Amino acid sequence: MDGAHDMGGMHGFGPVAVPGGELPYHERWEPRIFALHLLTGFEGLGAGPGGRQTREEMDPAGYLAASYYERWTWSAEQRLLRKGTIAPGEVEAMMARLAAGEAAPEHEDPAMSRRVVERLQRRAPMDPPPADARFAAGDRVRVRRMRPQGHTRCPRYVRGATGTVERVHGADRLPDLTTYGEPARPEPVYSVAFASPDLWGPSDEPPFTVLLDLWDSYLEPT
């Protein structure tokens, strides 16, 4: 989906190093909504595409206007609504109760605490590279032109560009399909190196290299 989240190369956002930027968050509700979002997934309380894919569905103006953790709040709410875990209007009703000074409920479940930490520590590497991967290190490849309606991991700024396969990372299913529950076979994922002039043309900076991890489906031979 070619939304506002696909930011590589955009102008106008100003400096990176700004006061407060060193901290992961600034208010206590921010790590809590992060945690709640993870729990929504782990405990099966949400439905539809995952959190990241859901955030990409925000309208572009809304996405850019929202803070990072406001986006997470939005995707958590959408996923809970889609599953039917909460009903339309319930969030607003609870907001009114809290704004009126009502104490938030508390509930302890040590088993859930243990479960969530175990889940954070669980290891799940992708499959090793297939022996018959279409491309090998050193091959020149071109990224396909595309304008996908749904989730993709192929950013706009590399489409149509030619690069060199650096290595084969492993095999993974194409998120463009799995996000929507569509069947997908594991396919090679490559690290592809692009020379900066091939992405951006002439620049004030000396040439540099940008490397992306791209699924086989995104690539074609040159």
Added chain:
Amino acid sequence: MSAGHHHERPASEAELRARALEALLVERGLVSTDAIDAVVSYYEQDVGPQNGARAVARAWLDEAYRGRLLERPGDALAELGFGGMEGHNMTVVANTPAVHNVIVCTLCSCYPWPVLGLPPSWYKSEAYRARVVAEPRAVLREFGLELAADVDVRVWDSSAEVRYLVLPMRPPGTGELAEEQLAARVTRDCMIGTAVP
């Protein structure tokens, strides 16, 4: 601190909405207050850049470990007890006199949680995601890092499930330092690539 405690100023709309979601799920027993506390505490207390720094210091002292860290990073980090969500497929990229590495996620905020914890706000900012793949030296300069013109800057955009950690060069004059002292020199930004130790 759990939600619902006394606030000194009125909560913003964003805060109120986030707290309402938690309250709804907690009220129904679907999510527990202590499970949310456990996740927050895990990334504030147990997991953070101190993990990555330990691996870097070990690699500086132990050539065999350095080899494993570069060749089989998942196993090498597991030796130190590090691994898990957002670190399933680690790649460690080593800086050299000729190469400087920087990591980013232009589409999202992908970041190696098991070794660096949760990312700083600037890493998730529109400005960083937009600019570091197009003008990395200008971005590094904002962090006070000026690289020689002949250094190949390699920017790794974490577009798939691979997560990256930069292995910085060991600074000169540290030959006497033990692993813990070395690890203290390795900041988070050194392992993202916006600083050097």
